[in-house]
Amino acid sequence: MNNQTNPIQVQFVTIDEDHFEQRIDNFLLTFLKGVPKSMIYRIIRKGEVRVNKKRIKPEYKLQIDDVVRVPPVRIAEKDERKAPSKNLTKVSQLEDRIVYEDKHLIVLNKPAGIAVHGGSGVDYGVIEALRSLRPQQKFLELVHRLDKDTSGVLLVAKKRSALKHMHDQLRHKKMQKDYQALVRGEWQSNDKAVKAPLLKITLKSGERIVRVNKEGKESETRFKIMQRYQGCTLVQASPVTGRTHQIRVHCQYTGHPIACDDKYSEQKFDDSMRSLGLARLFLHAAQLRFTHPDTEEVMTVKAPLDENLIEVLGKLKKV
Structure with missing residues (x-):
């Protein structure tokens, strides 16, 4: 599929496996970069978008070899692939954080302090940054998410078929x-x-947090002690479910909040960790085990701890 932004004439696009079962509205939002959602739905509603010469609804799911008629759309010229203006150093460093890549996947060691995607007051995220660094890559989508302040293994799909395969594994806890x-x-x-x-x-201030509550969603995290230190413990946390802030809240619930967690930790403990040089949340996605979407090989990918975390551990007294 060849993507041409701001077409000045009608285009006909034949759908391949990368867009199989994608909703037509989402396809057009990607294909017509920068076109407002309202305009996308308007041209669908007016019948200007056709699939196999027939009118369709926004929820129509594309099939392989469907022929999509994309009408001329004029918007202000805008380079959507331009690198984000803020934190350009962090954006450029993402290439150096790639720990594995093939035709189907990118495995990134995400730095702490960068959101995985833009929105809610965030100008850009990892996925937008990767798209700006790889303007020739027609498909890049997050397989899963990490909190902004959490570092470590993050999967990005380069094909829609790979994304679907990986989502199936997540859904079935594989x-x-x-x-x-x-x-x-x-x-x-x-x-x-x-x-x-x-x-x-949601608090009165507008801040969103997560609490253990009997009315909440079932959640489970498995823990294993890696190293005991004086006043703290390094643990391995393996979430069985994938709830927002799950590991952070489960640690707090047991009475052992994570160091420098600005939502769920304890001031005195955090102050002692900062005195040792800890400048971020001490939560790192160290390892991910999954089945490759193409080869069906079981893969284990690892992301080493950042230097700041290693330095802090080196200052702690083992017990």
Whole structure:
């Protein structure tokens, strides 16, 4: 599929596997970069967009070899692939953070401090940055998400078929995620799993947080002690479910909040960690195990801890 922004004449696009079962409205939002959603829905509603010469609805799912009629659309010229203006250093460094890549996937060691996607006051995220760095790559989509302040393994699909395959693994809990977290106090050996329902809450201030609540969604995280230190413990956290802030809230729920967690930690503990040089949340997606969407090979990809986290661990006293 050849993508041409701001077409000045009618285009006919034949659908391939990369857009199989994608909704026509989402396809057009990608194909017609920069065109407002309102205009997309208007040209669909007016019948200017046709699939196999027939009118369709916005929820129509594309099939392989469908022929899509894309009408002329004029908007102000805008380079959507231009690199984000802010934090250009971090954007350019993303290429150096790629730990694995093939025709189907990119595995990135995401730095802390960068959101995975733009929105909610964030100008850009990892996915927008990657698209700006790879303008020739016609398809790049996040397989899953990491919190802005969490670093580590992040999967990006380069084909729609790969994205669908990976989402199936997530849905059926066939993807193993292992995080490393430095938590307050002495983690008890018998706390091998935390099962506590999680509920999203919006505070009066507008801040969104997550709390353990019986009305929340079923959630489970499995824990393993990696190293005990004086006053804290390095644990491996493996989420069985994938709820927002799950590991962070489950750690807080056990009485062992993660170091420098601005939403769920404890001031005194955080101050002691900052005195050792910790400048970020100590939560890192260290390892991911999954089945490759093309070869069906079981793969394990790893992301090393950032230097700041290694330096802090080196200053702690082992017990």
